[in-house]
Amino acid sequence: MNTRNTILTVYSTIVGIAYLVYGIGEIFYSISLNSLGIFIFPFWADPIAGFSLIVVSMIFFTAAKHLSSDHKKAYMYIFVGILLAALLALTHVSVMIANWAECCLLLNEDYAEWTWFSDLNPAIPLFALTLPLIQPLRKIKWKKV
Amino acid sequence: MIVRVALVGNPNVGKSVIFNNLTGAHQYVGNWPGVTVEKKEGKCNFDDVEIHITDLPGIYSLTANSIDELIARNFIIEEKPDVVIDIVDGSNIERNLYLTLQLIELGANVVVALNMMDLAKEKSYEIDIKRLEELLGVPIVPTVAPKKEGMTELCEKVATVAKRKVSATKIRYNSKLEDAISKVASILSSYPTLQKYNMRWLAIKILEDDGEVIRYVKEISENDPVVWDKIEDIKAELNKEFGDVIVAMADERYNVISQIVSKAVKRITAEEEVSITDMIDEVLTHKYLGIPIFLAIMWTVFQFTFTVAAPFSDAIDMFFAYTADLARSYLQPEWFASLIADGIISGLGFVLIFVPNIFMMFLALSILEDSGYLARVAFIMDRIMHKLGLHGRSFIPMLLGFGCNVPAIMATRTIENENDRLITILVNPLMSCSARLPVYVLFAAVFFSGIAGTVIFSMYVLGIVLAILMALLFRKTLFPGKPSPFIMEMPPYLIPTARSVLSHMWLRGSKFLKKAGTFIVGGLILIWAMSNVPYGAPVEETLIGQLGHLLAPIFAPLGWDWRIAVALFFGFIAKEIVVGSLGVLYGIENPDPTTLYGPLRAAMTPLSAYALMAFTLIYVPCIATLATIKQETGSIKWTLIALAYELILAYVVALIIISIGSLVGIV
Amino acid sequence: MIVREAIVMPVSMVPEGAVVEIVSFSQRSGRGFIQKLSSMGIYPGAVIRVLRNQFPGPLIVDVMGTRIMLGHGMANRIYVRIIR
Numbered sequence: 005m006n007t008r009n010t011i012l013t014v015y016s017t018i019v020g021i022a023y024l025v026y027g028i029g030e031i032f033y034s035i036s037l038n039s040l041g042i043f044i045f046p047f048w049a050d051p052i053a054g055f056s057l058i059v060v061s062m063i064f065f066t067a068a069k070h071l072s073s074d075h076k077k078a079y080m081y082i083f084v085g086i087l088l089a090a091l092l093a094l095t096h097v098s099v100m101i102a103n104w105a106e107c108c109l110l111l112n113e114d115y116a117e118w119t120w121f122s123d124l125n126p127a128i129p130l131f132a133l134t135l136p137l138i139q140p141l142r143k144i145k146w147k148k149v
Numbered sequence: 150m151i152v153r154v155a156l157v158g159n160p161n162v163g164k165s166v167i168f169n170n171l172t173g174a175h176q177y178v179g180n181w182p183g184v185t186v187e188k189k190e191g192k193c194n195f196d197d198v199e200i201h202i203t204d205l206p207g208i209y210s211l212t213a214n215s216i217d218e219l220i221a222r223n224f225i226i227e228e229k230p231d232v233v234i235d236i237v238d239g240s241n242i243e244r245n246l247y248l249t250l251q252l253i254e255l256g257a258n259v260v261v262a263l264n265m266m267d268l269a270k271e272k273s274y275e276i277d278i279k280r281l282e283e284l285l286g287v288p289i290v291p292t293v294a295p296k297k298e299g300m301t302e303l304c305e306k307v308a309t310v311a312k313r314k315v316s317a318t319k320i321r322y323n324s325k326l327e328d329a330i331s332k333v334a335s336i337l338s339s340y341p342t343l344q345k346y347n348m349r350w351l352a353i354k355i356l357e358d359d360g361e362v363i364r365y366v367k368e369i370s371e372n373d374p375v376v377w378d379k380i381e382d383i384k385a386e387l388n389k390e391f392g393d394v395i396v397a398m399a400d401e402r403y404n405v406i407s408q409i410v411s412k413a414v415k416r417i418t419a420e421e422e423v424s425i426t427d428m429i430d431e432v433l434t435h436k437y438l439g440i441p442i443f444l445a446i447m448w449t450v451f452q453f454t455f456t457v458a459a460p461f462s463d464a465i466d467m468f469f470a471y472t473a474d475l476a477r478s479y480l481q482p483e484w485f486a487s488l489i490a491d492g493i494i495s496g497l498g499f500v501l502i503f504v505p506n507i508f509m510m511f512l513a514l515s516i517l518e519d520s521g522y523l524a525r526v527a528f529i530m531d532r533i534m535h536k537l538g539l540h541g542r543s544f545i546p547m548l549l550g551f552g553c554n555v556p557a558i559m560a561t562r563t564i565e566n567e568n569d570r571l572i573t574i575l576v577n578p579l580m581s582c583s584a585r586l587p588v589y590v591l592f593a594a595v596f597f598s599g600i601a602g603t604v605i606f607s608m609y610v611l612g613i614v615l616a617i618l619m620a621l622l623f624r625k626t627l628f629p630g631k632p633s634p635f636i637m638e639m640p641p642y643l644i645p646t647a648r649s650v651l652s653h654m655w656l657r658g659s660k661f662l663k664k665a666g667t668f669i670v671g672g673l674i675l676i677w678a679m680s681n682v683p684y685g686a687p688v689e690e691t692l693i694g695q696l697g698h699l700l701a702p703i704f705a706p707l708g709w710d711w712r713i714a715v716a717l718f719f720g721f722i723a724k725e726i727v728v729g730s731l732g733v734l735y736g737i738e739n740p741d742p743t744t745l746y747g748p749l750r751a752a753m754t755p756l757s758a759y760a761l762m763a764f765t766l767i768y769v770p771c772i773a774t775l776a777t778i779k780q781e782t783g784s785i786k787w788t789l790i791a792l793a794y795e796l797i798l799a800y801v802v803a804l805i806i807i808s809i810g811s812l813v814g815i816v
Numbered sequence: 817m818i819v820r821e822a823i824v825m826p827v828s829m830v831p832e833g834a835v836v837e838i839v840s841f842s843q844r845s846g847r848g849f850i851q852k853l854s855s856m857g858i859y860p861g862a863v864i865r866v867l868r869n870q871f872p873g874p875l876i877v878d879v880m881g882t883r884i885m886l887g888h889g890m891a892n893r894i895y896v897r898i899i900r
Binding site: 209210212214240241243244247248272357358393395396399400403426427430434436524527528531532535540541634635636637638639640641 | 841847848849850851852853854855856857859860861862867868870872873874876879880881882883884885886887888889890
Binding site for chain 2: 052053055056059060062063066077079080081083084085087088091092095098099101102103105106109110112
């Protein structure tokens with residue numbers, strides 16, 4: 005059990021760091037873009053997207069912290085962390101699809117230069133990074149209600 | 150045969166689902182007379198029996214302490230429905246039976262729908278239904294509402310027992326209490342007017358100090374001191390015996406309940422298992438992570454509401470622009486073509502463009518609500534809300550206000566306390582709704598390009614700051630007192646069913662559309678009319694121009710000309726109209742906002758533009774919002790107060806901005 | 817083994833995870849307060865568990881299997897004794 009715990013702790017921390025790095029990165033990226041006079045609409049999208057990544061990182065760090073003492077609690081954090089990561093990834097994918105619709109279905113001129121890469125966001129691969137953590141979760145017995 | 154049925158039960162037990170299952174499309178939603186509580190009625194047919202169902206508010210007991218309870222119990226007493234269906238949460242029997250016992254006290258013809266049997270099973274409860282029926286003395290029908298299980302059996306049982314007479318009930322409390330109850334009951338029986346009510350229930354209520362019952366009985370007995378002295382004596386004796394009769398009654402009810410439950414319900418559970426709900430709550434209600442997580446989730450909601458809905462909006466926009474062009478090309482005479490194309494089609498299109506946004510927002514909110522998360526939000530935000538003199542439950546309407554104030558104000562229904570509710574409603578329009586955004590975007594782009602995003606953000610912040618100030622102000626002046634006690638049940642997390650989410654979304658969305666839609670379309674046609682009479686004349690000479698010149702002096706100190714004045718005037722109808730009408734006023738046919746840049750720069754300075762943005766934020770809720778305020782508060786007085794204070798506040802703030810700006814040297 | 821602490825305290829001061837027995841309500845509690853709480857399962861003699869306590873914020877308690885949120889104003893007026 006102890007080696008398993010250690011592996012989980014390490015992995016959890018790695019996931020946390022990854023989200024943290026990209027989260028901070030996204031905030032700086034969006035701020036610097038903003039000051040160039042490029043009006044991002046809705047104006048609040050990007051820095052808060054980065055903020056959300058940081059939030060997820062905090063969840064995984066907390067999970068890692070609890071793994072040494074109360075591993076049931078830690079699993080709770082991992083569980084919610086994965087859910088939230090999924091939600092963020094899903095949101096970004098939906099935005100991509102919506103923008104694709106604007107560009108290529110509606111042929112909206114504002115989106116003339118849009119490509120799939122314009123909207124690619126770290127949230128998506130980061131979510132994939134969290135997936136291996138589902139495995140240890142399956143081992144817990146939990147009640148539905 | 151017609152059977153009249155009332156539906157009662159605790160909140161969150163699935164009452165609405167059962168109501169919908171039974172009545173389907175045959176529903177009518179209104180209000181209970183004189184109050185703003187929603188009243189739902191419906192019909193369903195079973196065999197040759199027509200069942201009329203009235204949905205009563207979700208309540209925990211039948212005291213006189215809240216409007217919901219009074220409505221429910223008065224309905225049962227006065228309207229005397231043939232059957233009262235009590236919906237009980239099978240996974241939570243003990244607490245739910247508290248209401249059941251009171252219904253039995255009332256002498257109602259009760260049929261229990263034991264709902265959420267699937268959850269009960271998950272919680273490892275084994276309920277012996279036959280035994281439970283025996284002990285309670287009422288028929289019980291197990292149901293699983295979302296899967297529509299048990300509905301036919303329920304109707305069947307209702308039809309069977311509908312016309313039976315309710316004899317004395319099996320439930321008896323301890324001897325001392327029963328003694329007192331029968332003594333009071335016999336005193337009451339000397340009044341023939343009271344005979345039509347259930348004596349036992351009246352007696353119990355008198356012992357429990359029930360305000361309404363005591364008032365009524367005093368009236369009937371003409372406050373006869375002999376009678377009331379006797380009653381007081383009985384009460385005093387009970388108090389000596391039990392300390393506090395009210396507490397004693399509650400205690401005794403639970404006593405009876407636990408005896409019943411111990412005989413009819415078994416639970417096999419391992420203490421060690423953790424429920425998913427607790428797991429999720431551990432994180433979502435975490436002291437420090439709770440709020441950030443909430444913000445992240447809100448971000449996803451906004452993304453869906455704006456960005457993901459955008460292609461749909463644009464598609465609708467294109468469609469209406471195309472149709473308008475067609476109309477213009479093919480219709481004669483020219484003024485008629487203009488009426489159809491610029492007035493009606495554009496007007497309609499203008500409203501419908503928002504449909505994807507609104508429905509997306511309602512969809513997201515329905516998911517959050519049905520899953521149970523919104524209750525947690527009230528918890529997380531309670532501490533902050535408390536500093537404003539409100540509580541957690543006021544937060545959600547405030548949040549909704551950022552989308553649109555109409556559903557936000559409707560959402561204040563969940564706030565029980567009148568004062569808290571009024572403050573939340575009055576302050577709500579300061580939450581910058583999405584209709585104001587086009588105005589901000591336009592002026593920010595014209596005057597503040599480069600820092601446009603920040604300027605718009607500052608508007609939202611200004612709104613929040615003002616809302617906080619006004620809330621504190623109202624709390625100190627108009628509604629002194631502490632916020633009412635806050636107690637709320639948190640349902641377990643559930644994956645919301647597509648059916649319920651979509652139906653909620655549809656219900657709220659369509660209500661909003663009907664309201665806003667009629668006003669906006671009407672308003673736009675009015676504007677078209679006023680700006681085209683006489684047809685073909687330059688703008689200044691049309692009706693709209695005349696109106697503008699009339700209003701201009703009021704706004705002169707703020708640096709705004711007559712066109713702005715008129716646009717603001719029409720913004721009263723719907724704030725979205727402000728941009729559209731500016732287009733009309735500057736003589737531009739199909740307002741592509743960029744063509745307004747030139748004329749606007751010539752007409753105002755950045756300072757007065759900023760003041761204008763602030764003014765738009767604050768002044769007057771749109772007509773749809775005002776109508777909602779009137780509907781929810783039920784009083785013209787508060788609606789007018791809302792209107793007045795906002796106008797004044799808007800003017801003052803704009804003036805302050807201009808004054809400070811000029812003093813500091815900004816132009 | 818059930819350890820009964822003799823100290824009676826407002827439930828707002830009870831740590832997370834503790835199981836408590838309701839002893840009484842504050843003297844100033846009105847009829848409405850008592851009846852509302854009773855109808856939700858919180859009455860003298862009832863046993864509840866404190867799930868979340870973010871003093872000075874609201875609490876979440878487990879009452880007969882239901883989660884209920886209590887504002888701290890209310891929590892200050894409910895006196896309990898820790899059982900576990």
